[in-house]
Amino acid sequence: MTQRTSLTNSDVVDLTQWRRELHRHPELSGEEKETAARVETMLQATQPDRIVTGLGGHGVAALYNGAAPGPRLLLRCELDGLPIRETSTHDHRSQDPGKGHLCGHDGHMTIIAAMARLLGRRRPTRGSVVLMFQPAEENGAGAAAVVADPEFADLTPDYAFAIHNWPGVPLGHVALASGPVMCxxxxxxxxxxxxxxxxxxxxxxxxxxxxxxxxxxxxxxxxxxxxxxxxxxxxxxxxxxxxxxxxxxxxxxxxxxxxxxxxxxxxxxxxxxxxxxxxxxxxxxxxxxxxxxxxxxxxVTCDNTPGAVAVASKALDRIGIPYDQGPFPLPGSEDFGRFGGDCELAMLLLGSGVDSPALHNPDFDFPDDLIPVGARIFSAIVDDLTS
Structure with missing residues (x-):
């Protein structure tokens, strides 16, 4: 199997700067206009086959087609921040008082931005990949609005995957399980x-x-x-x-x-x-x-399907990333389950460290070291399904 080209050191530097710029300018659910514009500009540089904007509000999707028929994969991240005042003192702390990227959505976007670079350099051999930048996850409205948008009909996937960073799980380790994973x-x-x-x-x-x-x-x-x-x-x-x-x-x-x-x-x-x-x-x-x-x-509940979990497990084994069931199922909620429908779906938790501040804490900051790790995981999944 041909391995998708890895991120270069220059890529990682650029992506880290991009993530920190997103962190400086969080926007709340349904208000992600400027964030969506940054995403669109970034995607245009990778020359996808199609960019769709305004999905379910401010959602943005990019489509990368392979030369032969095959499955369609959707890789999803979230655009929105939280109405919480950040207390961090780092240089890239929020510049908008009372708002902060304190759940790691800036990092999730950057992992998908890394995939845009990789897919721009080498398309899938078969099938297609949709990179979905979803609005309004924090209030549960975004995924439902995206799926209900008529523009989404042409993007409906056979497989959908998402990564969410998770404090308490060792840095770079993955939690993965079948069945109900979030309430x-x-x-x-x-x-x-x-x-x-x-x-x-x-x-x-x-x-x-x-x-x-x-x-x-x-x-x-x-x-x-x-x-x-x-x-x-x-x-x-x-x-x-x-x-x-x-x-x-x-x-x-x-x-x-x-x-x-x-x-x-x-x-x-x-x-x-x-x-x-x-x-x-x-x-x-x-x-x-x-x-x-x-x-x-x-x-709605987020249920990981056995087929998608099997694909993700195979990819993790191949690239040597440790994983187990971790804290699943979780009492928290995530609207990624809305993308399930008739497709295979899996959410993976990517450990942000056992000593990391908790999600939604005022001092939380996404670990930049996870950007290449998340990209490796998604890239391996794409290779396994589209090569």
């Missing part, structure tokens, strides 16, 4: 509507206090088991509660409650939603209150 989750918004009254005459109003105070422990009690040990794992986390307005002269007439629902499988999520909505409806009815329910940040 489905969604943010449930509950509004209880009553009637305000003067604080001296609360009997003239209709307070949601009792309903709110009973709902919080009841919802939390819906949780079950631990992720990784209980296949029926579920979790309901109370994240925010508001009762009326901050005033002493008014008895409250409305309340808001935010709860994050989480489950290892889609079937378990359906049951969890039904149970949570029943509790909310019962509390509202018992209190004579109006009820509104809405959902945000909806993530």
């Amino acid at each position: 489905a989750s969604r943010g449930m918004r509950i509004r209880l509507a009553g009637r305000t009254a003067h604080a001296s005459q609360p009997e003239n109003g209709l307070s949601p206090m009792t309903a709110l105070s009973s709902l919080m422990p009841a919802l939390a009690a819906l949780g079950q088991g631990r992720c990784g040990t209980d296949p029926d794992y579920a979790l309901a986390t109370i994240c925010h509660a508001r009762l009326g307005d901050p005033a002493f002269g008014v008895a409250p007439g409305e309340a808001d409650l935010y709860v994050t629902l989480r489950a290892l499988t889609e079937a378990r999520m359906v049951r969890l939603i039904e149970d949570a909505e029943t509790l909310a409806a019962t509390a509202a009815r018992n209190g004579g209150l109006g009820l509104e329910i809405g959902y945000d940040d909806v993530f």
Whole structure:
């Protein structure tokens, strides 16, 4: 098998500088206009067969075709940063107060940028490769919007792969497993509507206090088991509660409650939603209150398929990168599972070090040493499927 040309030392220097420039200028979910422009400029230099912009918002994809028919691979990364103030002191720290690339999406983009260089120098022998720079991963909206975009129909893959860096896993090691690897989750918004009254005459109003105070422990009690040990794992986390307005002269007439629902499988999520909505409806009815329910940040479960895991395992064995199941399955969520559909799909965790700050910590920074490692992994997968 012909090995795809490796990155040069000059490539690694250029890519490291590019990653750090992305790090300086993070953009939040749905706002990635300038990041997408940087990506498009970078891709144009590699002369892909096609560039698609505006996918599902600010998404960008590049297509590299082989000379013969074969499978289509999609390699995916994320464009967005987080609404967190970075506290690092390095020279490439965020220049946008209150925003930061504190999940490593800048590094993931750079690994895919490395693949653009390699594919620009040598196309697949057969089939094709799509490099997908996806918007709005952090709020769960991006992958769904990309897949629903009519432009995506011509890019639908047979295989989809993603790499996410992972603190706690040894630097450069990989975690890989079949089956559910990340949970489905969604943010449930509950509004209880009553009637305000003067604080001296609360009997003239209709307070949601009792309903709110009973709902919080009841919802939390819906949780079950631990992720990784209980296949029926579920979790309901109370994240925010508001009762009326901050005033002493008014008895409250409305309340808001935010709860994050989480489950290892889609079937378990359906049951969890039904149970949570029943509790909310019962509390509202018992209190004579109006009820509104809405959902945000909806993530489906991310399931690695055996076929894609077998391909990735073979590639890792061939290039000598150690791997095991690692921390899978994880209680966190990732919208990469939306690309599954009828294709083979696998997410790999690439260790960013046992002593690395955790993801979403204000001092997290993607390790630049992972750029060539991630590119080697993706390159080996592409070679195995398209040579």
